[in-house]
Amino acid sequence: MDDVIVVGAGPAGNNTALGLAREGYSVTVIDSRQEIGDKLCTGLIGRECASRFPIDPALVYREPQSARLVAPGAGPLFFETARPQACVVDRVAYVASFAQRARDAGALYLLGERVHRIVSQNQGVTVITGQGSRQARAVVLATGFGSPLVRQAGLGSVSDYVTGVQAVVSTDGADEVEVHLGSDVAPGFFSYLVPTLPGLALVGLLSRKKAQTRLTNFIQKLRQAGKIKEVVNEAATWGIPLRPLKRTYLDRMVVVGDAAGQVKPTTGGGIYYSLLAGEAAAQVLSEALADDDLSSGNLSRYQSRWRDLLAAEIEVGYSARRLYEFLTDQQIGALVKRAAANGFNSELVDASEGTFDWHGKMIAQIMGNPGLGGALRLINPLLARLAHRPDIGTAQPQTTPAYHD
Numbered sequence: 001m002d003d004v005i006v007v008g009a010g011p012a013g014n015n016t017a018l019g020l021a022r023e024g025y026s027v028t029v030i031d032s033r034q035e036i037g038d039k040l041c042t043g044l045i046g047r048e049c050a051s052r053f054p055i056d057p058a059l060v061y062r063e064p065q066s067a068r069l070v071a072p073g074a075g076p077l078f079f080e081t082a083r084p085q086a087c088v089v090d091r092v093a094y095v096a097s098f099a100q101r102a103r104d105a106g107a108l109y110l111l112g113e114r115v116h117r118i119v120s121q122n123q124g125v126t127v128i129t130g131q132g133s134r135q136a137r138a139v140v141l142a143t144g145f146g147s148p149l150v151r152q153a154g155l156g157s158v159s160d161y162v163t164g165v166q167a168v169v170s171t172d173g174a175d176e177v178e179v180h181l182g183s184d185v186a187p188g189f190f191s192y193l194v195p196t197l198p199g200l201a202l203v204g205l206l207s208r209k210k211a212q213t214r215l216t217n218f219i220q221k222l223r224q225a226g227k228i229k230e231v232v233n234e235a236a237t238w239g240i241p242l243r244p245l246k247r248t249y250l251d252r253m254v255v256v257g258d259a260a261g262q263v264k265p266t267t268g269g270g271i272y273y274s275l276l277a278g279e280a281a282a283q284v285l286s287e288a289l290a291d292d293d294l295s296s297g298n299l300s301r302y303q304s305r306w307r308d309l310l311a312a313e314i315e316v317g318y319s320a321r322r323l324y325e326f327l328t329d330q331q332i333g334a335l336v337k338r339a340a341a342n343g344f345n346s347e348l349v350d351a352s353e354g355t356f357d358w359h360g361k362m363i364a365q366i367m368g369n370p371g372l373g374g375a376l377r378l379i380n381p382l383l384a385r386l387a388h389r390p391d392i393g394t395a396q397p398q399t400t401p402a403y404h405d
């Protein structure tokens with residue numbers, strides 16, 4: 001019997017496995033994919049993430065120091081930082097580097113094997129896969145967005161999510177990150193162009209509806225503007241949770257990463273939060289294994305730990321996201337113009353050192369800005385209040401589509 005079986009070898013699962021294997025526990029990681037980390041993603045991580053969970057410099061494609069924001073009815077707004085706040089990385093290799101370290105510490109990886117069911121008994125858990133079954137003292141669900149295993153366990157589904165769609169395109173040397181707002185490209189969300197290797201870029205967007213069609217239109221728009229040449233890899237879609245699960249632990253089980261909804265609701269970025277939550281899960285499980293107390297009461301400390309780290313950020317980010325979703329194109333354009341006129345973009349950049357992954361401070365700054373916060377309150381006083389008073393935890397879970405290959 002293993003000490004722990006981790007289902008899912010994404011950032012969340014690998015970092016949990018690494019923490020447990022380093023403590024000397026026997027860990028098996030099972031993933032249905034053949035290639036670790038090969039999941040739809042842009043690979044943007046913040047400076048804090050790269051410093052806390054270092055990356056081999058050879059895996060960094062770019063370290064952008066500027067971005068262009070394009071909004072309806074407003075000229076482009078530029079953001080420039082004195083030093084890079086984020087980097088675009090080879091996501092597959094970055095995620096695989098955690099798995100390699102977990103292996104070096106003794107973890108066993110079973111790839112190309114799908115877990116179908118988990119049966120919990122008094123003495124342990126049985127994990128049933130397409131190839132057989134394995135037993136462990138505890139199990140970690142790090143299965144990403146929309147996993148049926150989370151529902152099977154009785155933990156419900158995340159109560160809100162969005163679809164991400166992305167394609168690889170060739171460029172004539174596009175150098176700058178671009179973010180486009182407005183209902184013609186991505187109503188309530190945003191679309192992006194992120195240069196990666198020389199001559200290549202990722203083009204994508206988040207949308208509640210018609211994500212594929214909207215991406216086709218966005219690609220067309222960028223092509224007409226001479227920004228991109230051809231689509232190199234066809235568009236793929238994947239779900240992104242916008243709210244966390246209410247409960248992320250049971251007897252002998254914890255849920256980590258996208259499966260638990262530990263994602264920034266503003267941008268949909270989840271690599272850093274998955275790594276942090278994986279670390280918290282490994283710490284709590286190590287202590288619980290040492291005490292031989294894997295009861296839900298003892299594992300509830302995992303939920304307290306990750307919520308201490310992330311919950312406030314996720315809550316305020318979600319409220320800001322909902323507020324943004326109610327703005328019209330005209331209002332978005334007016335706000336962007338106002339920000340450009342009073343130099344708020346530079347102010348935001350100056351104060352944003354290290355906040356790539358922590359948006360609460362930035363949101364507070366926007367709401368506190370006399371021009372922007374005042375205008376947002378005028379536009380919709382109720383929603384502006386909501387941005388400060390999130391009601392997380394009251395929404396009913398809804399069924400999410402099964403996003404798995």
Ligand SMILES: Cc1cc2nc3c(=O)[nH]c(=O)nc-3n(C[C@H](O)[C@H](O)[C@H](O)COP(=O)(O)OP(=O)(O)OC[C@H]3O[C@@H](n4cnc5c(N)ncnc54)[C@H](O)[C@@H]3O)c2cc1C
Binds near residue numbers: 258
């Ligand atoms: C278009 C798009 C762009 C994104 N861009 C960024 C970005 O730039 N920066 C950022 O920080 N985040 C980004 N994200 C989000 C980020 O990719 C996720 O938050 C992150 O990968 C979550 O890690 P995870 O380990 O929880 O899940 P995943 O990375 O999804 O890993 C889950 C693993 O579990 C496996 N699995 C699932 N079910 C089973 C099963 N039954 N049996 C066995 N294995 C199973 C899967 O094969 C998968 O390997 C993006 C997401 C999308 C959709």
